[in-house]
Amino acid sequence: MAAALRALLLLAWASHAAGVQDEGVVVWYAGTHSLHPALAEAFRARYPGVRVQLVQLGGPSLTARFTADQERGARTADVFSSGLTECYPGLRRRGWLADLRGLPHWAELPAWAKDPRGSYAFFHILRHCIAVNTELVGPGRRPRSYAELAEPRWKDQVALVDPDTGGTGLYLARFAAAQPRLGLGWMERLRANGARLFFQSGQLTEAVAGGRRAVGLDRDVEVAEARRAGAPIECVFPSDGLPLQFTTVAVSSRAPHPRAARLFADWLISAEGRQAVAKAGFLAPGGRRPQAVWPQAWVLDIEALDDAEAKAFASRVSRALKGKSGGR
Numbered sequence: 001m002a003a004a005l006r007a008l009l010l011l012a013w014a015s016h017a018a019g020v021q022d023e024g025v026v027v028w029y030a031g032t033h034s035l036h037p038a039l040a041e042a043f044r045a046r047y048p049g050v051r052v053q054l055v056q057l058g059g060p061s062l063t064a065r066f067t068a069d070q071e072r073g074a075r076t077a078d079v080f081s082s083g084l085t086e087c088y089p090g091l092r093r094r095g096w097l098a099d100l101r102g103l104p105h106w107a108e109l110p111a112w113a114k115d116p117r118g119s120y121a122f123f124h125i126l127r128h129c130i131a132v133n134t135e136l137v138g139p140g141r142r143p144r145s146y147a148e149l150a151e152p153r154w155k156d157q158v159a160l161v162d163p164d165t166g167g168t169g170l171y172l173a174r175f176a177a178a179q180p181r182l183g184l185g186w187m188e189r190l191r192a193n194g195a196r197l198f199f200q201s202g203q204l205t206e207a208v209a210g211g212r213r214a215v216g217l218d219r220d221v222e223v224a225e226a227r228r229a230g231a232p233i234e235c236v237f238p239s240d241g242l243p244l245q246f247t248t249v250a251v252s253s254r255a256p257h258p259r260a261a262r263l264f265a266d267w268l269i270s271a272e273g274r275q276a277v278a279k280a281g282f283l284a285p286g287g288r289r290p291q292a293v294w295p296q297a298w299v300l301d302i303e304a305l306d307d308a309e310a311k312a313f314a315s316r317v318s319r320a321l322k323g324k325s326g327g328r
Helices: 002-020 035-046 059-071 085-093 167-177 183-192 201-209 220-228 258-269 271-279 307-322
Strands: 025-030 051-056 121-133 158-161 196-198 215-219 233-236 242-251
Touching: 002 258, 025 035, 025 059, 025 258, 035 051, 035 258, 035 271, 051 059, 059 085, 059 167, 085 167, 085 242, 085 307, 121 167, 121 201, 121 220, 121 258, 121 271, 158 167, 158 201, 167 183, 167 215, 167 242, 167 307, 183 307, 196 201, 201 215, 201 220, 201 233, 215 220, 220 233, 242 258, 258 271
Parallel strands: 025 051, 158 196, 158 215
Antiparallel strands: 121 215, 121 233, 121 242
16 A cells, blocks of 8 residues: 555656746755755756756855745745754744655655654755864874863864854854863863854865864865865864764745755655765765764754744853854
């Protein structure tokens, strides 16, 4: 019976995909790294009649733009993908995300990689790390933990992403706040130790690769891209935890091209989409929970958060790192 129902679903979906050609475009709000253009090209090769129009911004900026569009009733974005995963439950509660549970490949995703209410799914795994300039920091001097970066020997050598502007910085702050050895006190010590804040991950990676900072609190995706370009930089995965961040796909409930949007979202979470992620040199969610693959893994429970908590947390983090109140 299940096989028969799936066959009927796929048959109906084939008709849906054929009709997408009339829309001809899907507008994708996405992050700034190179995976997204690679996936847009792979999707275009699979469906030549549908063009992916990319709008790329950092996590908080992307969320702010999507939110502003929704608040003024604009039908602009079709698909919304941000590494700032904590925003998704709030967007769902406001009715701005479509239900994806009818997508043909939805059932194939493991439960941990999708919203039980059907509004979002993960299609890419990012691992946080300490990016090290290999010309400035020899093998015997490399940091082994996040905690030690607040020590005097790293004074004026550490870079991190401003949590008010980049999802990378905010997610790391969430991780640090949950660790007994770190906490907001660790962020205060980083500030006192001369840590420098950068606007987004790309700028931080450039600072470390170019030698303006010896180490940076970065992600594997940015470091891998810099290494492919020949930069003297590599990832160190600290002993005191491995924050895992996800890139998420959701479809706007006001999508101007709803058929193309659903086709693209379904392709991203399909086996073919996961293969495209891997071919581009990135990690895609598999069947096993991340904690079973990486014992030190830490994942934020975004469904336990709400808008008021998020705003209060951002303010506390801003005080710790800047000595003043802040927020997104």
